[in-house]
Amino acid sequence: MKDKVVVITGASRGIGESIALAFAKEKAKLVLVARNPEDLERVRGRAMEAGAEDVLTVTTDISKEEEVEVMVEVTLSRFGRIDVLVNNAGVGYFKSVKETTLKEWQTMFDINVTGLFLCSRGVLQPMLEQGSGHILNISSDVGRRTIAGGAGYCATKFAVQGFADSLRKEVQSKGVKVTNVLPGMTDTYFANSEQGAAHKADWLQAEDIARAVLYAASQPEGVLVDDITIHPMVQEY
Numbered sequence: 001m002k003d004k005v006v007v008i009t010g011a012s013r014g015i016g017e018s019i020a021l022a023f024a025k026e027k028a029k030l031v032l033v034a035r036n037p038e039d040l041e042r043v044r045g046r047a048m049e050a051g052a053e054d055v056l057t058v059t060t061d062i063s064k065e066e067e068v069e070v071m072v073e074v075t076l077s078r079f080g081r082i083d084v085l086v087n088n089a090g091v092g093y094f095k096s097v098k099e100t101t102l103k104e105w106q107t108m109f110d111i112n113v114t115g116l117f118l119c120s121r122g123v124l125q126p127m128l129e130q131g132s133g134h135i136l137n138i139s140s141d142v143g144r145r146t147i148a149g150g151a152g153y154c155a156t157k158f159a160v161q162g163f164a165d166s167l168r169k170e171v172q173s174k175g176v177k178v179t180n181v182l183p184g185m186t187d188t189y190f191a192n193s194e195q196g197a198a199h200k201a202d203w204l205q206a207e208d209i210a211r212a213v214l215y216a217a218s219q220p221e222g223v224l225v226d227d228i229t230i231h232p233m234v235q236e237y
């Protein structure tokens with residue numbers, strides 16, 4: 001991955017931070033994207049220490065079309081190309097359908113689905129011009145199966161799977177890869193939780209997801225990984 005330009009959304013903590021550090025160790029050039037500039041700056045420091053060739057932070061709300069366009073422009077003017085996009089930013093509200101508000105429903109779709117579409121569309125033009133590129137989506141195991149108490153979140157991740165599987169068919173022949181990584185329960189700050197909380201000791205660690213992303217991203221040019229489902233031993237699929 002040395003010298004590859006890698007854009008990571010939701011890079012300010014949790015799984016996105018670990019993905020950033022994994023690519024940093026491979027000496028990639030990173031573009032870290034999230035809404036909180038202080039958190040991004042902290043991860044930028046860690047990534048530089050870990051060996052990244054260069055790190056750009058772009059404070060962006062991925063659900064806003066203009067902000068995503070600026071993020072892509074700033075990336076291209078700094079690095080001239082985009083090799084990898086990791087669509088990782090996401091939110092979840094885990095409630096019964098009866099209790100889910102319209103605002104919660106819309107926020108999940110705005111970030112998990114529309115934001116992922118906007119970032120993917122933003123990087124496609126440079127990738128298609130290059131004749132190469134890789135879009136990796138952090139979906140979820142509930143993008144292929146359902147659970148009770150998270151219907152809205154499940155619906156967004158099923159949408160991610162549908163979008164990504166269709167996009168793969170659109171761009172594969174033009175040299176652009178699309179991969180979905182579907183994690184099970186992972187110890188992060190997700191859904192307003194505490195990373196490192198005792199009850200999550202047996203869950204996946206963010207580094208486990210980062211390793212799967214790096215595996216898919218570093219395959220030879222002729223090898224395409226469609227999906228990786230990964231879950232902790234304590235969770236049945």
Ligand code: NAP
Pocket residue numbers: 009010011012013014015016033034035036039060061062063088089090091092111115138139140141182183184185186187188189190191192
């Ligand atoms: P997390 O610790 O809460 O991190 C979420 C990241 O997304 C943060 O960096 C956050 O930064 C960013 N983000 C949220 N809204 C954004 C927006 N509108 N624009 C830009 N960035 C935004 O959660 P995580 O577990 O690492 O989640 C990462 C991905 O993994 C999500 O897509 C989630 O659905 C998926 N996933 C998680 C689990 C799990 O058990 N943790 C399981 C399966 C899948 P800011 O708030 O600063 O914007």
